[in-house]
Amino acid sequence: MKTMSITPLLLAAALLLAPGGCRHQTVDNTPAADSTPVCFDDYFFDKTMRLDYYHCGDAHNEMFFFDELKEEPYYAGSHVALTDSFNYGTQRFVLVDEASGREIYSIHYCTLWDEWRCEPEADSVPTGMPEAVVFPYPKHNALAQIWTRMTAEEAAEKKLTHQPWVKKFEYLIKPDDIFVRSFSPSCEVMNLHPAGEPSHCLDIVLLPEGYTEHEREQFVADCRVFVSEFFRFEPWTSNEQRVNIRAVWAPAEESGVSIPSEHKWVNTSMKIAYDTFNSSRYQMTRDYQAVRDIAANAPYDYIYILTNSDKYGGGGIYNFYGIGAGHDRFGSSGAVHVHEFGHQMLGLGDEYVEIGNHISSQYKPGVEPFEANLTTLTDISGKPWAQQQADSDAVYGQALPEGGGYLEHGIWRPYENCLMRALSYPLCPVCQKAVIEYLDYLCR
Ligand SMILES: [Zn+2]
Numbered sequence: 001m002k003t004m005s006i007t008p009l010l011l012a013a014a015l016l017l018a019p020g021g022c023r024h025q026t027v028d029n030t031p032a033a034d035s036t037p038v039c040f041d042d043y044f045f046d047k048t049m050r051l052d053y054y055h056c057g058d059a060h061n062e063m064f065f066f067d068e069l070k071e072e073p074y075y076a077g078s079h080v081a082l083t084d085s086f087n088y089g090t091q092r093f094v095l096v097d098e099a100s101g102r103e104i105y106s107i108h109y110c111t112l113w114d115e116w117r118c119e120p121e122a123d124s125v126p127t128g129m130p131e132a133v134v135f136p137y138p139k140h141n142a143l144a145q146i147w148t149r150m151t152a153e154e155a156a157e158k159k160l161t162h163q164p165w166v167k168k169f170e171y172l173i174k175p176d177d178i179f180v181r182s183f184s185p186s187c188e189v190m191n192l193h194p195a196g197e198p199s200h201c202l203d204i205v206l207l208p209e210g211y212t213e214h215e216r217e218q219f220v221a222d223c224r225v226f227v228s229e230f231f232r233f234e235p236w237t238s239n240e241q242r243v244n245i246r247a248v249w250a251p252a253e254e255s256g257v258s259i260p261s262e263h264k265w266v267n268t269s270m271k272i273a274y275d276t277f278n279s280s281r282y283q284m285t286r287d288y289q290a291v292r293d294i295a296a297n298a299p300y301d302y303i304y305i306l307t308n309s310d311k312y313g314g315g316g317i318y319n320f321y322g323i324g325a326g327h328d329r330f331g332s333s334g335a336v337h338v339h340e341f342g343h344q345m346l347g348l349g350d351e352y353v354e355i356g357n358h359i360s361s362q363y364k365p366g367v368e369p370f371e372a373n374l375t376t377l378t379d380i381s382g383k384p385w386a387q388q389q390a391d392s393d394a395v396y397g398q399a400l401p402e403g404g405g406y407l408e409h410g411i412w413r414p415y416e417n418c419l420m421r422a423l424s425y426p427l428c429p430v431c432q433k434a435v436i437e438y439l440d441y442l443c444r
Contacts, residue, residue, distance in 0.1 A: 040079035043097060043104045044136035048072040048296075049180070051135075051144055052289055053169070055113040056128035062117070064146050064169035067130065067289075069180045075136050076198035076299035080444040082106075082136075087382075088347040088370050089318050090114045090149050092165055093133045098141040098172065105135050109319030110347060112276075112284055117151075118361040119277055130289040137175065144171045156364040161379040163367065187297040190220070193227050193245035198299040200443050202345075205300035206247040207291065209272045209323075210308035213251045222306045222326030222333075223247045229334020233419065235432045235439070236338070242443050248297045257283070257307045269294065272305065272323065274313055281313030283323045291321055301442065302344060304337065316340030318347030335423040342420055346438040348431055349374040351413040351421035353403040363405045372434035373420060374404050375412050385414045385430050 052067035082105050084092070089108035097104050113129045116122060133146075146169040155163040195201050206226060211219040223245075231240050256266045258273035261280060270290045276282040285291065295303045302319075306326040314324035314336050322344035324337045342348040349371030363369055368379035375386040386400070404413040404421075413421070418428035427435065 037080065038082045038102075038104050040082065040136070043139055043142075044075075045139060046075055046079075047137045048075045048134050049137040049173070049175075050132050050292065050296075051171070051173075052130065052132045053146075054128045055111060055131045056126065057113075057117070058124075058126040059117050059122040061126070062148060062168060065128075066169075066171050069173065069177065071137065071180050071182045072134070072296045073183070073185065074198070074296070074299035076201075076203040076301050077136065078442060078444050079136075079199050081441050084108050086346070086438065086441070088372070090370075092147040093135070094145040094147065095135055095138065095173075096143040096145065097138075098143060104138075104142065107133070107135065107319060108347075109133070110317050111320055112286065112288070112317060115277070115317075129286050132289050132292045134292070138173060139175060141175070142173045144173050145169065152362055152364040152367050155367045159366070161366060161368055183293075183296055185297040187294070188249040189298045190223070190247040190249065191244075192223055192247055193231075193240075193243065195241050195244045198244060201242050201244045202439060202442055203244045203246070203299050203301045204341075205295050205298045205303055206245065207270070207294050207303060207305045208248070208250060208252070208308070209270050209305050210252050210255060210257045210266055210268045211326075212253070212255045215255060215308060216249060216251070218308065219247070219249070219306065219326070222308075225327070225333060226304070226306065226324075226337055230338060230341070232334065233338045234426060235436050239436070239439060242439060244299075246298045246300070248294055250294045250297070252308075255308060257309045257311075259311065270305065272307055274311065276315065281311075282315050283307060283313050283325070284315050288320070302341070304341065304344070312336075314340045316343030318343060318345075320344065332423055335419065338427075339419050339423065342427065342431060342435070346434060347371060348420050348434065349405050351404045351418050351428075352406070353408050354406045355408070357406050358408060360405065360407050363407055363411055365410045369405065369411070371405070373414055373418070373428070373431050375400075376410060377412060386412070 050070040054065040056063045084106045090110045092108050094103055095105040147165040147167050149163040206223050208219045227245055231237055252268040254267040258265045260275045270285050271287050272283055272285045274283050276284040303321040305323040309325040310327055310329045312328045316322035322340040324333055324340055366378050368376050375383050380386040400412040401416050402412055404411050414430035415428035417425040418431055419425055
């Protein structure tokens with residue numbers, strides 16, 4: 001869900017700056033998960049179903065439209081951790097068994113559309129983006145539901161300390177529907193860092209954007225940088241044996257990445273471009289289904305795209321995808337990848353400040369953000385590190401640093417420095433702990 005930036009003045013410190021997205025917290029009316037664990041084999045086949053849909057609307061309205069169901073051969077997720085309990089993100093996908101009414105699968109995530117709706121353009125121009133969610137292939141009829149959080153602005157108006165979930169979409173899945181489109185892998189898959197069984201590991205798939213048939217060597221070299229740099233940072237160094245990294249080789253027709261502000265347009269498979277929301281370093285694509293199409297060639301939990309570019313930039317959205325320049329000219333690609341992966345894996349917030357920024361549509365005083373590493377000190381029950389601050393006005397021997405989530409005031413971060421704030425630091429202990437807890441959940 002966010003991007004990161006670098007400015008010439010702050011280059012030495014490699015400070016990260018970026019626009020952000022809308023986001024929020026707290027489940028209060030989604031189907032209650034049964035306390036007994038869901039038995040995978042009772043409800044699912046060991047393969048993936050994908051629901052394609054369109055996410056449409058404007059700043060004030062949000063709608064979802066069904067597109068298509070797909071069958072994909074690999075399911076890399078846990079067979080035990082099937083229902084989400086972290087409550088991060090702005091969207092919640094739930095699968096409800098039709099016969100029993102039981103929640104058998106759920107996953108939280110954010111999207112580019114969520115960020116777009118905070119842009120000024122969304123006040124006057126409705127738009128739609130193709131999106132998709134993947135889940136284990138159900139054996140029986142099941143209701144697919146999409147819930148979204150009330151916006152922070154609306155929650156603040158209603159004097160709520162969190163943003164309740166609202167159901168926006170429901171579709172009855174019939175697993176034997178003849179129109180479920182079957183996908184067969186056709187691309188080469190490279191095992192860059194094998195660790196173990198996909199269901200017990202975190203599986204990252206690297207996708208190439210803008211590397212032509214003749215640039216395979218460059219892609220492989222950029223992948224190697226990703227792998228070595230990723231494991232240079234904690235907690236990844238200590239958890240190397242729990243992470244599989246693969247790459248799909250899918251060459252582009254033309255070399256490079258589109259940069260609209262330079263009038264440069266390149267014909268690539270995922271239509272990635274810089275200048276997203278007019279931020280020169282923010283790389284994203286509106287076509288998430290095209291991203292999923294290539295990822296489906298390998299087992300994966302997380303998609304990270306390497307772009308054939310030396311221009312600084314990237315982006316990462318929770319349980320959506322991450323992007324970084326394959327070989328940026330500052331040599332900072334490795335740190336950028338790990339920063340973006342923090343957004344992508346568990347929705348960590350940006351801990352930096354945009355000087356002079358006092359208004360944000362995604363963070364509102366009185367509304368506690370869902371991010372594990374930011375607080376408005378409003379509803380801190382889920383953040384023990386913030387509780388300590390509230391109790392004693394000091395945590396880890398000092399007051400909590402004010403500023404984060406692009407805002408100077410009214411929001412606090414756990415430590416002065418962190419990789420989620422600046423590229424020259426490791427992840428702070430609070431972020432590392434949150435990563436490990438999420439990793440423990442995924443690898444069960
Ligand atoms: Zn941190």
